[in-house]
Amino acid sequence: MIAETFAGVALTGTGSAVPDMVITNDDLTQVVQTSDEWIKSRTGIGARRLLRNEESLTSLAVRAGKQALSSAGLAATNIDLILLATSTADDRFGNAGRIQHELGAKWAVAFDLTAACSGFVFGLVTAAQFIRTGTYRNILLIGADVLSRWVDWSDRRTCVLFGDGAGAIVIQAHHEDRLLGFELRSDGSGHHHLNIACPSLQRQLTNDINVGQGTITPITMNGQEVYKFAVRSVPEVIDKALYRSGVSANELDWLLLHQANQRILDAVALRLGVPSEKVISNLENYGNTSAASIGLALDEWVRQGHIQPDHLIAASGFGAGLSWGAVVFRWGT
C-alpha cells in the first residue's frame, strides 16, 4: 500500500522556556536613570527574565523544544527539520545543530534563520513550504533570543525593553490545510533603525594585506521610527494575510503580535477593530523577547486553555531588517 502524503499544514504542539532570574522595573532604577512609572506607561512592561552567565541560548531552546514535542506527542526522532529563529546564537556559525544533538533529533536537518523579531513568523512560513512540497512531515520551530547579552546596560532607551526566552511550535503535515494565509515583507532602507552591528576593525596582516577583524556592538534603536513603522505596517500586513486567508478580522479569536510594546498592540488592534480581550499580551512579565515572543505567548495561551482547537489566530512579527509579516492559522488538528 502506498502511504498517503498530506500537504496541508497543522500546528500541533507548543512549548516555552524562560530563565528563572527576574529583573523588575524597580531593579532597573539601580542600573539606569528610569522609573517604574515611565516604563509601565510607555511600554506596559513590568519585569523581564534574564539568562545567567552560566546558561546558554541552547539550553533555553532545548527546554522549549522538548515541551513542544511532548505536547504534540512526538519523539525527537520523528522530527525531520529543526528551524531556530534567533539573532543571538551561542555560535555565529549557527545554533540549530547543537539543539538537534541535545534534543536527540538524529534524523532532523537543522539550521538557523535570522529575521530578528519577525523570525518566528518567517520560520513558521518557511516550515509550511517544506510541508506543502511534501518534503518533510514533522518540523520543530524554536524562536529563542538572549538579547540581555547584547544590550548596552547604560542605555535606558533600550535596556529596559528586552528580556530572554524561547518559544517553540510543532508543525505537521495534515490532510486539511490549517495555515490559511500569510504575507511577509522586508524594507532594508530602514535597516539602520535597529541594529546589533558587526563593524570590523582594520588589521594589518602583512605590509600589503590588511583585513577586517570582526566585532559586535550592543543594540541601537531609533525607538520612535520603529514605533511608527510598526503601527503603520503591521495592520496592513495582517489585513493582507487575512485577505489571502479568506477571513476577516472580526472572525479572529486571537490577535497574537510580537510583544514589543503594549501601546503598539493596542494601536494595531484598534486599527483592525479587534477588541482588547482578543489581544494576547504577556509582555508585562517578559518584556520584548524578540524571536521568542510569539511562541512564548502562544504557549502560555494554549497551556492556560484560552486557545482551543479550531480557534482562528492572526500572528504578526515585526522588527529589525526592517522585516514584518503575518500568518493566519487555525489552532490544532
Ligand code: UT7
Ligand atoms: O522588537 C522590535 C520592535 N521594537 C519596537 O517595536 C520598539 C518601538 N518603540 C517603542 O516601543 C518606543 O519608541 C519606546 C518604548 C522605545 C520609547 O517610547 P517613546 O514614547 O517613543 O519615548 P521616546 O524615545 O520619545 O523618549 C521620550 C523621553 C525622552 O526624554 P526627552 O528627550 O523627552 O527629555 C527619553 O530620553 O523619555 C526618555 N526616556 C526614558 N526616561 C526614563 C527614554 N527611555 C527612558 C527610560 N526611562 N527608560
